[in-house]
Amino acid sequence: MYRITCLVFLTLSLIACSSDDVDVSKTHQKPNLIIMYVDDLGYGDVGSYGAVGVETPNIDRLAKNGVRFTDAHSSAATCTPSRYSLLTGEHGFRNKAAILPGDAPLLISPDQSTLPKMLKRAGYTTAVVGKWHLGLGVDDVDWNKDIKPGPLEIGFDYSFLLPATGDRVPTVYVENHRVVGLDPKDLIQVSYQEKIGNRATGYENPEQLRVTADAQHSKTIVNGVSRIGYMAGGESALWVDEEFPDIFTEKAISFLRRNKDKPFFLFHSFHDIHVPRLPNPRFIGKSTMGPRGDAIVQMDWMVGEIIKELEQLGIAENTIIIFTSDNGPILDDGYTDNAEEMVGAHKPAGVFRGAKYSAFEAGTRVPTILTWPSMVKPVESDALVSQMDIYASMAKLVGVDLKEGEAMDSFDILDTLIGQSKKGREYLLKESIGGLSVRQKNWKYIAPIKSTAELPSWIYGKKVEIGISDMPQLYDLSVDISEQQNIADKNPQLVKTLQAKIEEIVSEGYK
Ligand code: NG6
Ligand code: CA
Numbered sequence: 124m125y126r127i128t129c130l131v132f133l134t135l136s137l138i139a140c141s142s143d144d145v146d147v148s149k150t151h152q153k154p155n156l157i158i159m160y161v162d163d164l165g166y167g168d169v170g171s172y173g174a175v176g177v178e179t180p181n182i183d184r185l186a187k188n189g190v191r192f193t194d195a196h197s198s199a200a201t202c203t204p205s206r207y208s209l210l211t212g213e214h215g216f217r218n219k220a221a222i223l224p225g226d227a228p229l230l231i232s233p234d235q236s237t238l239p240k241m242l243k244r245a246g247y248t249t250a251v252v253g254k255w256h257l258g259l260g261v262d263d264v265d266w267n268k269d270i271k272p273g274p275l276e277i278g279f280d281y282s283f284l285l286p287a288t289g290d291r292v293p294t295v296y297v298e299n300h301r302v303v304g305l306d307p308k309d310l311i312q313v314s315y316q317e318k319i320g321n322r323a324t325g326y327e328n329p330e331q332l333r334v335t336a337d338a339q340h341s342k343t344i345v346n347g348v349s350r351i352g353y354m355a356g357g358e359s360a361l362w363v364d365e366e367f368p369d370i371f372t373e374k375a376i377s378f379l380r381r382n383k384d385k386p387f388f389l390f391h392s393f394h395d396i397h398v399p400r401l402p403n404p405r406f407i408g409k410s411t412m413g414p415r416g417d418a419i420v421q422m423d424w425m426v427g428e429i430i431k432e433l434e435q436l437g438i439a440e441n442t443i444i445i446f447t448s449d450n451g452p453i454l455d456d457g458y459t460d461n462a463e464e465m466v467g468a469h470k471p472a473g474v475f476r477g478a479k480y481s482a483f484e485a486g487t488r489v490p491t492i493l494t495w496p497s498m499v500k501p502v503e504s505d506a507l508v509s510q511m512d513i514y515a516s517m518a519k520l521v522g523v524d525l526k527e528g529e530a531m532d533s534f535d536i537l538d539t540l541i542g543q544s545k546k547g548r549e550y551l552l553k554e555s556i557g558g559l560s561v562r563q564k565n566w567k568y569i570a571p572i573k574s575t576a577e578l579p580s581w582i583y584g585k586k587v588e589i590g591i592s593d594m595p596q597l598y599d600l601s602v603d604i605s606e607q608q609n610i611a612d613k614n615p616q617l618v619k620t621l622q623a624k625i626e627e628i629v630s631e632g633y634k
Pocket of ligand 2: 162163
């Protein structure tokens with residue numbers, strides 16, 4: 124009861140503060156926010172969501188002490204659109220967000236509203252550490268000069284990035300505007316079209332590889348692993364994949380230490396458990412599932428280090444942690460790392476059908492936990508929520524009035540996110556490879572496409588069910604959680620209504 128009263132008071136006082144007389148940025152109680160954004164982590168991949176074959180004690184501790192969501196979603200079944208939505212509060216398709224190459228320009232315009240900018244209006248200091256994959260610069264980025272616009276131009280005060288993905292060049296870190304450790308006499312060149320420079324490639328020199336890869340991942344070899352794209356130069360700046368957990372943790376912790384006395388937002392964006400999965404040697408063999416499981420153990424260790432640091436700094440009580448993933452799980456995503464062979468009884472997607480890329484539930488339904496020790500009591504919530512809703516909900520919490528059109532697909536569901544209510548969204552549109560689907564309560568409708576020939580060709584090599592077809596699909600998740608019985612034929616009226624709803628949300632937004 125005390126917590127509820129306290130929270131209501133806090134929220135109300137912050138809202139009151141947002142009017143002219145009091146400066147909210149001076150309010151002591153404003154909570155810190157850390158979003159721990161794991162890459163490709165499936166619903167069933169952590170202990171508190173049913174994992175076998177890997178233990179995740181730190182994440183399980185979060186789940187035990189916070190709100191554990193069972194129907195929470197990324198906005199899309201792939202990375203770039205999900206990240207775009209998390210940071211802007213709008214669907215990726217509104218800005219044609221799709222999986223970006225490593226040399227793509229910045230997808231979010233410096234003129235756009237963003238979650239970190241909104242929090243800065245409330246006095247927060249902001250940082251992003253880890254995977255970016257939202258593009259950098261304009262046109263052809265020159266990696267040897269100031270790389271901008273980037274995170275600093277869209278609301279982050281500090282950034283330390285893995286620019287795209289672990290499997291894409293350039294394989295260097297970018298801190299604020301600069302590549303870290305670059306030798307000006309050995310300039311970086313990147314191409315996604317043709318081979319440049321003398322570095323070996325996977326297709327020419329397979330004997331140099333530590334892991335074999337598919338054709339797309341067989342270009343420039345760095346650290347014994349071939350990547351997507353070609354890269355020349357920058358030898359002194361090349362990353363070592365096995366160092367990711369320590370380097371990203373160190374950068375995140377330094378940010379926490381520097382900002383412990385004032386409200387901050389840290390977007391802690393993990394490389395794990397994306398491919399290539401090359402965990403640090405101290406995590407090898409710590410699961411029964413090979414590199415994919417060991418990468419989960421490594422990721423859980425990173426979570427634990429942050430929690431420990433918050434406790435040591437004395438700021439854990441008033442820090443909100445949101446732990447979640449950018450899309451569902453995938454076993455083989457281009458490298459032969461035995462993920463399929465060693466999965467055993469473990470179910471990466473839990474009971475859900477599909478995987479990363481898929482319109483079925485597993486594409487976007489991801490483990491999602493919110494903790495806030497001083498305010499939030501442990502509870503399980505089956506509310507339908509989206510990562511896009513963090514934006515409007517946080518705005519409410521910190522007393523920022525959103526501008527007209529800002530975060531247009533984001534709902535203020537603060538009470539639900541902090542476990543005070545079980546009321547979720549009425550509708551949630553989802554993007555997956557090739558198409559759109561919509562949830563309305565327990566109904567799931569997947570819109571048909573004219574022809575499956577519209578799907579990108581690389582997807583056919585995948586052993587995942589994309590879920591999109593040329594037939595309408597309707598599932599009743601209340602009795603068919605694994606989407607096995609397509610009942611579209613029996614419910615033509617509902618199919619029509621949900622198809623119209625998709626078109627309405629696309630053209631006008633949610634009403
Ligand atoms: C795909 C890659 C895949 C992965 C994905 C991005 C191929 C065949 N597949 O295009 O390996 O990199 O992009 O993953 O190239 S995500 O989690 O960042 O969306
Ligand atoms: Ca991803």
